[in-house]
Amino acid sequence: MSGDLTRLTAHAMADRLRDGEVTSRDLTEAHLDAAEAGNHALNAWLLIDREEALRQADAADDRLRRGEAAAHPLLGIPVALKDLISVRGGQCTAGSRILEGYRSPYDAHITERLRAVGAVILGKTNMDEFAMGSSNEHSAYGPVANPWDLETVPGGSSGGSAVAVAAYHAPLSIGTDTGGSIRQPAALTGIVGMKPTYGRVSRYGIVAFASSLDQIGPFARDVRDAAALLHAIAGRDERDSTSAPVPVPDELIDLPASDDDAAVGLKGARLGLPKEYFVAGMEPDARRRIEEAVAALERAGATVEEVSLPHTDYGLATYYIVAPAEASANLARYDGIRFGPQYGEGDALGNYLATRGRGFGAEVKRRIMLGTYALSAGYYDAFYVKAQKVRTLIKRDFDTLFEQGFDALVAPTSPSVAFRFGAKMADPVSMYLSDACTLPVNMAGLPGISIPCGLSEGMPVGLQLIGPAWSEPRLFALARGYEAITSGAEWRAREPAQLALTTDEAQPTPAERAAALAQR
């Protein structure tokens, strides 16, 4: 029974809840069991909170029994939260030792929203420390394995949230995306991941990495579920001055259920294919999957034109000035004085050095140093100011295309499929290149979605759709259209290849696999 329930989409679960076939407690227990069984081999979860989840499930069942009018599709549906989202009274490690033992005294805006619609929070998922990374190997709590190949990474930084959904521990999860941290792991684990327009979702209560780039978004196994989760968490929040007073469109919970209806949405769509996104290092077979997806879109009635985003090449360098600069300030508050562990017996400076020296991992320190340097007297104009100017040019590239009437751009999400543990740990720049196709979208503040488009040598490939600001309904409709026209594809029916191994307690943990690989 429990195996069956976890294979359902959230909207199918919602139907069964309303029909009284299952209860939220049934769904919640099934997913908690799956998460607990699979966490040894996958390490996707930093906290599985059975007691609290069941309490919320029972509350949801009460609401369902009362036949609450206008109940949200997420009422009673389990969801996983990346462990940088504040939940009152709960942990919020952001994947870092420096937040070990910290309990948030308040709920993030999106936590409040999820409680309001009656979603059931199962627990908190693993992540790269402070969302800095593209493989989840920078978590202070160990790497996460990809269920498609347990020796590979799930991508990052929201690797735990992606794997929780890919491995059927939860139908839905929340991630954050600063340079690709939702879309890239979604691509590498074969699921749907969406980064909304900057300002669509309140950042209040989300541990900040880079304030002008961070957005919160959904993971799901299909497009309709992802859209419904965005619908639940989006909207203006007075406590985040950068959250926009833009209404949340109800189309997000009204995408076509039938594939035929959904496919119609592609007819006449005008799509751009930015040539710069097919980067030199891109894997040829992954590139073929994108080309096949483009051909399928054209067959369904969309026009696809090659276009240019000429400043794409500067994206990575620009991002690695802006994001670390903001991070260097955002992470200054982790000083051991008010929360978290404090090390050192000396004066204030001694305590700072000891606490931050021991509390932060290598990648976080690297980025704090990068950002501090870029903001320093004598370097500020050459680095930070120039990067902001280039950022404007990158944004203008997109604006120009959308002003020409393109509905969306089609591109790869990642230049490669999931890579082996350790493959990029020795070379930070090669790791940073994992986000070459996603980070320009953050720089421009635009919405982007990654959807599965096939397998390359058995590993998932993601197709990215990028839209103009506030075009999420259209972007989801296009993604839903692509999902519909490929619904009969053989690869769609496949489950992660090594899923069966993940419930075997005899299997090594991801950390053990990574260590073994490093020995070879």
Add this chain to the structure above:
Amino acid sequence: MVSSAPSSPALERYEAVIGIEVHCQLKTASKMFCGCSNGYADAPNTHVCPVCLGLPGTLPVINRKAVELVLATGVAINAETPPATRWDRKNYFYPDLPKGYQISQYDLPLASNGRLTFETSGGEVTIRITRAHLEEDTAKLIHATDAAGRRVSLVDFNRSGAPLMEIVTEPDVRSAEQARRYAEELQALLRAIGASDADMERGQMRVEANVSLRPRGTEAFGTRVEVKNMNSFRSVERAIAFEIDRQADALDGGEELSQDTRGWNEDRGSTYVMRSKEDSHDYRYFPEPDLPPLRVDRDWLAAIRGQLAELPADRRARYQRDLGLSAYDAAVIVGEPAAASLFEEARSASTDVDAKALANWVTGAYLGLLKTDPDAASRVRPGELADLVRRVTAGELSGTNAKEVFAAHAGDGSSVASIVDARGLRQISDASALGAVIDEVIAANPKAVADHRAGKPALGFLVGQVMKATRGQANAAVVQEAVRTRLDAAPDAAPDGDTAT
């Protein structure tokens, strides 16, 4: 009270070049970026929330009132307001700074290029004001000894995130007296427009000065020293005067000055090195990404301008021009908000009260009481003071009795009318009402009458007898006139001699 300029012989050889930075706490109900009460004087850590504690995930939200108070200050100092402004992060580590950065304003302050004009002993002075900007205050560190005898530092976050305005002048100030007067005038202005209570002793207004000297007749700036910890207007003047003398002595001795930050020690009457130049920070300012730029709508600014209270300089001018007050009285009243509001309210309570007489009562009895017994001073009601002054002016109450009535009113708040009645202090100014008493006194004192008529000074004695008989209620001037008239009217009157006074 007013010192003479130059305040120091050093200023005969050197010209002092002084710039002043003032931080003042804005008078808002809540903090700069969160909804916590701005009541930082309460028990430690009682006005805190995730935002002002800098907890993970929190974000700032601008306090509109704080912005308005800075904009109002800008209008009051004739500054320019930018069409749009933004916030910047000033990065440094300190235990009183929970986020590790202070949200401030770097290159787009809410007000720039203003000025402030005021009187000094050497005449009127105008100081250019470079900028006024909005930022957040830090928490407060308290250094103590714990139960085990260890030195510990405690942090009170009540003040963390309180709205703070920084006002920076050009290096236009030339003497310690000008510095004090600038600070006094700025305080009066901030209080008048309701921007800040600006009490220096309570840290609501913190004055720092950059002091350097250059030989008279030269242009280049000398080595600048920053002076802090001046907790009263008096200490501003003393500290800067000290610093001018210290620097002059050093320069005279051929010594190289170092660009230090120095603190003022009130007890020793000297400054000491707090920090040397080597400790200077790189604050790595950059635009605050959590707050969008703020557009200053012209209508908004016009509304602020329209609601601006009368400025101290305008009010002083009006008091002198329209009410005939002396420059001194006008300055004293305007310089103390409590006095100014008592004066204004007393005048509106009783429109025909004599302004100069009222001003004397406010600057004399009231301000004296404010110093010695602020609680009693707070009980003085404008309407009652107006009534008191009106009675004195009308001759219904003697000056001596009026002081008694004022003290009684301030003592328990009872009305002037009830005090006068209860104590029988109503002055009798009607000569006819005094006729019988005067007749009795004349009849009972034939020797004095004879003395007076003989040209000897006896009138005062007779008047005194009448006052005694009326228990002081008689108007002495009226009595004197009436006694004299009565004696002079007698048929065997002697030629009128000099009368006693």
